[in-house]
Structure formats: structure tokens, C-alpha cells
Amino acid sequence: MTDFRVIPSIEQLRQRADVRSLEERYGRDALVAALREAAAALRGVIARGDPAPTGEEGAADHLTRDAATRLGRDFEPSLTRAINATGVIVHTNLGRAPLPRSALARIAELGAGYSNLEYDVTRGRRGSRAVHAELLLIRLTGAEAAAVVNNNAAATLLMLAALAAGREVLISRGELVEIGGGFRVPDVMAQSGAILREVGTTNRTRAADYSAALGDRTALILRVHPSNFRIEGFTERPPLAALVQLGARFNVPVAEDLGSGALLPLVPGEPLVQDSLAAGAGIVCFSGDKLLGGPQAGILVGRRDLIDRVRTHPLMRALRVDKLTYAALEATLTEYLAGRAATDVPVARMLSLTVRDLEPRARAVAERLRARGLEAEVIDGMSAVGGGSAPGIELPTRLVAVWSRDRPAEAIEAALRARRPPIIARLENDRVVIDLRTVAPDEDGLVGDFVI
Numbered sequence: 001m002t003d004f005r006v007i008p009s010i011e012q013l014r015q016r017a018d019v020r021s022l023e024e025r026y027g028r029d030a031l032v033a034a035l036r037e038a039a040a041a042l043r044g045v046i047a048r049g050d051p052a053p054t055g056e057e058g059a060a061d062h063l064t065r066d067a068a069t070r071l072g073r074d075f076e077p078s079l080t081r082a083i084n085a086t087g088v089i090v091h092t093n094l095g096r097a098p099l100p101r102s103a104l105a106r107i108a109e110l111g112a113g114y115s116n117l118e119y120d121v122t123r124g125r126r127g128s129r130a131v132h133a134e135l136l137l138i139r140l141t142g143a144e145a146a147a148v149v150n151n152n153a154a155a156t157l158l159m160l161a162a163l164a165a166g167r168e169v170l171i172s173r174g175e176l177v178e179i180g181g182g183f184r185v186p187d188v189m190a191q192s193g194a195i196l197r198e199v200g201t202t203n204r205t206r207a208a209d210y211s212a213a214l215g216d217r218t219a220l221i222l223r224v225h226p227s228n229f230r231i232e233g234f235t236e237r238p239p240l241a242a243l244v245q246l247g248a249r250f251n252v253p254v255a256e257d258l259g260s261g262a263l264l265p266l267v268p269g270e271p272l273v274q275d276s277l278a279a280g281a282g283i284v285c286f287s288g289d290k291l292l293g294g295p296q297a298g299i300l301v302g303r304r305d306l307i308d309r310v311r312t313h314p315l316m317r318a319l320r321v322d323k324l325t326y327a328a329l330e331a332t333l334t335e336y337l338a339g340r341a342a343t344d345v346p347v348a349r350m351l352s353l354t355v356r357d358l359e360p361r362a363r364a365v366a367e368r369l370r371a372r373g374l375e376a377e378v379i380d381g382m383s384a385v386g387g388g389s390a391p392g393i394e395l396p397t398r399l400v401a402v403w404s405r406d407r408p409a410e411a412i413e414a415a416l417r418a419r420r421p422p423i424i425a426r427l428e429n430d431r432v433v434i435d436l437r438t439v440a441p442d443e444d445g446l447v448g449d450f451v452i
Contacts, residue, residue, distance in 0.1 A: 004043060007039055008056055010032055010035050010039070012060075013060060014032075014035075016064065022071060025071075034066075038066035042063060080422075083422070083447065084438040085426075085447060086425060087381070087426070088384045089438055090291065090386040091386050096296070097293045097294060099346070100294075100331060102335060102344065103295070107328055110323055110327040111323070111327070129326070133148055133333060134146045137299065137301055140337060142277050142278060143284075144303050145303070146302075147299075148288075148297050148300075148320075148325070148326070150298060151297065152257070152259060152287040153188060155285035157191060157315070157319075158310055158313060160193075161192040161193055162309045162312075162315075163219060163310070164192070167217050167219035168194070168195045168197040168213075169189060169197060169222050170213050171222045171224065172223075173198045173202050175224035175226060195217070199212075204236040206236060207238040207242045207243065210246055220253060221243050223243060223257070223281075224256075225257060225259050240256065244279060244280030253282030253303070253306060256283075258273060261290055263336055264336070266291070266351040267393055281302065282303050283300060283306045284301050286298075287299070293346060294345075297329055351395070353437050358397055362398040362399070365400050365448040368448030369402055372450065374403070375402065377400075377401050378400055378401075379399050379401050379433075381428075382394035382397060383437045395437070399433045400435075401432070402432040403430070408430075421446070434447060
């Protein structure tokens with residue numbers, strides 16, 4: 001029977017080469033704590049009479065392995081890389097838009113040292129972070145000015161607080177949407193201090209409905225793009241130009257929340273930011289990490305006088321973004337300005353892929369899976385835009401359907417998730433289906449090498 005005397009001291013263990021390696025990686029304090037926990041657990045095993053390692057060397061090996069396991073668990077980041085094989089391009093649960101390589105390089109460059117975030121190098125004095133990304137946004141959208149905050153809900157809140165606090169905002173009943181996470185437009189408006197004034201009905205709202213509600217207390221006409229739902233049938237919605245014309249008669253600006261923020265016509269029916277501004281919207285807000293394909297951000301573009309009021313509002317400091325967000329956003333916008341977005345911005349590239357592009361990749365992955373003992377075939381399917389963007393819009397794709405004669409589909413799907421990095425697929429008709437539209441080409445091998 002093993003006794004407590006076989007357990008070496010902490011200092012004895014620290015002399016081992018493998019333990020010194022752990023100390024270099026995790027630090028002395030964390031290592032000592034892990035070794036003490038491992039030793040306490042081993043004493044418990046011995047006290048209960050359970051099978052235990054024999055001899056000092058066996059006990060030392062056991063404690064080292066146990067400590068390494070504990071340290072690995074404690075130091076493992078909760079946020080990890082995952083492979084998105086669902087075919088949902090802007091997958092909110094999986095981090096939305098993957099960044100362009102140029103954005104990652106800019107983050108590494110600017111994150112490693114100091115920057116001119118709020119310093120005017122030319123004049124040698126304090127500057128403003130609001131200038132970053134502005135020129136690029138002006139050139140891409142035709143706006144007079146731009147501002148950036150931490151997400152589009154923040155952009156909407158700030159816009160309403162700066163332009164309509166204590167006054168009325170006209171909005172169609174059909175646009176009182178709920179966005180991701182249970183956030184509702186009426187609740188956001190209430191927090192801004194603006195007064196909600198509903199016009200029209202759920203399915204039909206006309207310009208005359210807005211006209212009848214306009215008054216001395218009206219600060220804004222707000223138009224919200226219903227990006228996460230669709231009303232079909234007996235519907236009517238006035239064009240943006242009609243609302244702009246109406247607002248101009250009463251000197252009331254029109255604000256539009258576009259949500260997804262498309263700059264390229266890659267999704268049928270999805271409005272473009274530059275088109276809304278060209279139609280006369282005074283201010284437009286949208287997301288940076290949806291169809292734009294950049295970092296999480298809320299972007300406001302429009303008339304300079306309106307953007308200036310947004311920038312000087314006290315909430316701006318609470319909602320502003322950091323240097324890394326600006327770095328990633330500028331790099332992403334540069335890809336658009338250079339005409340490279342369709343190939344170099346991952347979201348735009350995924351949206352542009354055709355069945356013909358995906359077919360050979362799907363067949364290669366299916367062949368590799370069959371070589372590893374799974375059943376696999378390539379079938380027709382549909383990808384989704386996701387992220388609350390373009391409801392009902394699906395993209396034809398080619399799926400790799402995977403199954404096993406002796407394992408249920410749920411077990412295969414769970415085994416994929418257990419991989420490092422986890423592979424997130426979906427279940428259809430008692431089979432696992434893999435959509436390579438949302439898998440980077442250099443990740444195909446990781447998917448194809450899967451073995452249960």
C-alpha cells in the first residue's frame with residue numbers, strides 16, 4: 001500500500017526539468033499552487049485506499065501531470081478560435097465578421113506600441129480621436145462627416161440623445177423592431193430621452209401619416225431598416241426620398257438606421273449606405289461588423305452639423321472606440337476604397353462565392369472524410385447571410401453531408417465541437433452538414449481530417 005512518504009516536497013518537484021518548464025510558462029506562484037492542489041488530491045487518494053502511484057518517481061510523475069492539467073485548465077482563455085461550418089456568414093454567436101488580414105496586421109502594429117490616437121503630430125499638441133476613419137468614410141459614402149462608436153445600438157442611442165432628447169421622433173409602427181439580445185427600438189429611444197411618436201400601422205405607413213404627425217415638437221423623422229424580419233402581403237412603406245422631401249418642408253432632418261451597413265451590392269434588396277445619403281438622409285447609422293465586414297463598431301455618417309452635435313454630446317465619451325477598433329476599421333475601409341473588398345474582406349468574399357467555387361472544395365473534403373471511415377456526400381443546400389441581415393435571403397451552396405452507420409448524427413456533431421479548434425456545423429435530416437462557404441480555404445484540411 002502506498003503511504004504519504006512517497007509524495008515529494010514542492011521544492012523537490014521544482015528541480016525536475018519538466019516542472020521547471022511549467023514554471024517558465026505559467027510563473028512560480030501559479031505552479032506552486034497547482035502542485036499543492038495536486039499533492040492534496042493525491043493524499044486524499046492514498047487516505048481512501050484507492051489505487052495510487054508507487055514510489056517517489058511514480059508520485060512525482062503523477063503530480064507533475066496533474067499540475068500541468070490544472071495549469072492548462074486555469075490558463076486556457078475562455079474566448080477561443082472556432083471554425084464556422086454552418087454557412088451562416090454573419091454569425092453573431094461565432095463573433096460575426098472575420099477581419100481582413102490587413103486589419104489584423106494594423107491591430108498588431110498599433111497595439112504593440114504608442115500611437116497618435118489623440119495627438120496632432122503636425123501641430124505638436126493634443127488632437128481628437130474623432131478624425132480617425134472619417135476621411136475614408138466620407139470618400140466611400142459621400143457624407144460630410146462621420147463618427148464611430150462601439151456598436152450600432154450605441155450609435156442609435158447617441159444619435160437620438162444628441163438630436164432629439166426631450167422632443168418627438170416620428171417612426172412607423174412597422175419599424176419598431178427588436179434587435180439581437182432582446183433590445184427593442186422603443187426601449188433605446190426611451191433611454192435617449194427622445195419621445196416616441198408612432199405613425200401608420202404595422203403593415204402600411206404612408207408619407208401622409210408622417211405629415212399628419214409633424215409639429216413644433218418634432219425633432220427627427222426616423223426610418224429603421226427592418227433587417228431582421230420581413231412583412232409580406234398587403235404592405236406599404238414610403239420611399240426615403242419622400243420622407244426627405246417632407247422633412248425639408250418642415251426643416252426636420254431624416255435619420256436612418258440601416259443596421260447592416262452594406263457598401264457593396266452583394267445582397268439582393270439590401271440598401272447601401274451611400275444610396276441613403278444620396279437620397280437626402282441627414283444622418284445614417286450602421287454596424288461595422290456585419291455586411292461591412294470590419295470590427296464591432298457603430299458608424300454614423302451624414303451632415304456635418306448633425307455629426308458635430310453627436311460628437312459633442314456627453315455620451316460620446318462613454319461610447320467611443322479604442323485605437324484597435326480604429327485600426328481594424330481603417331484597414332477594412334481601405335480595402336473598399338482600393339476596390340479589393342470582394343476578394344480581401346472575408347464577409348464580402350463569402351457573399352461572392354458561387355456554387356461553382358464551392359463544388360471542388362466540397363468534393364475534396366468529402367473524399368477525405370470517406371477515407372477516414374465516415375459516410376460523406378456532396379449535396380445542394382442554402383447558406384444564410386445571418387446577423388439580422390437580409391431575412392429570407394439565402395445563397396445556393398454545396399454542402400458536405402456526413403453520417404456514420406454506427407454513430408448518431410448528434411454524436412458526430414458533438415465530436416466536431418470537441419475538436420481544437422471546435423468545428424461548428426449543423427444538423428439536417430439526421431446528418432451533419434458542413435457548408436464550406438464560411439470555412440476559410442486554409443481550414444478545409446482541419447475539417448477533412450476529422451476522425452471520430
